[in-house]
Amino acid sequence: MSIEPDTKDWTWVLERPCPECGYDARTVEAAELPARLREASAPWRDVLAREDAAVRPADNIWSPLEYACHVRDVHRVFDGRVERMLTEDDPAFDSWDQDATALEGRYDEQDPATVAGELVAAAEAVAVRYAGVEGDLWRRTGRRSDGAVFTVDSIGRYHLHDVVHHLYDVGADG
Secondary structure (H helix, E strand, O other): OOOOOOOOOHHHHHOOOOOOOOOOHHHOOHHHHHHHHHHHHOOHHHHHHOOOOOOOOEOOEOOHHHHHHHHHHHHHHHHHHHHHHHHOOOOEOOOOOHHHHHHHOOHHHOOHHHHHHHHHHHHHHHHHHHHOOOHHHHHOEEEOOOOOEEEHHHHHHHHHHHHHHHHHHOOOOO
16 A cells, blocks of 8 residues: 555644644744754654664555655755745745655665764754744745645744654654
8 A cells, every 4th residue: 555645634733733743833932943843853864873774664655764864855845835935036946756755765665873963964954044044034925736724933833843743653752
């Protein structure tokens, strides 16, 4: 059995706590985003050091390695989106097919140690980007292809949920 694509609209996590991972975006201040992203990314090194990091717990569930590749790429995608929000007026983001990216990028065949380093580096890059945001820049907007509108602040809190939630998915704390 293959992985069923996730087609859910997760923007609701900006309005209420996630019942699965417990993340509550309403409690995150914009200034906390850099530190919180770094903290939530650090446990991935231990996750990827597990002997079974590349093993799927079930045929239809990503392995910790596949989740880590996804989180690495989430950091990269959000870094690019935030950069655009800070330099362009209300940019429209292309749709990102995360499942196609996983297949094309052969997440299941990547080296866990390499991915660990790349994930932490990508988290650091986007944390630095958020750390450079001040004042009214937090209210700059961008739009997803489905019409969802984000500010730099809300996209940061949405981004953080993805990292925290996937730690929950692999049984780690963040």
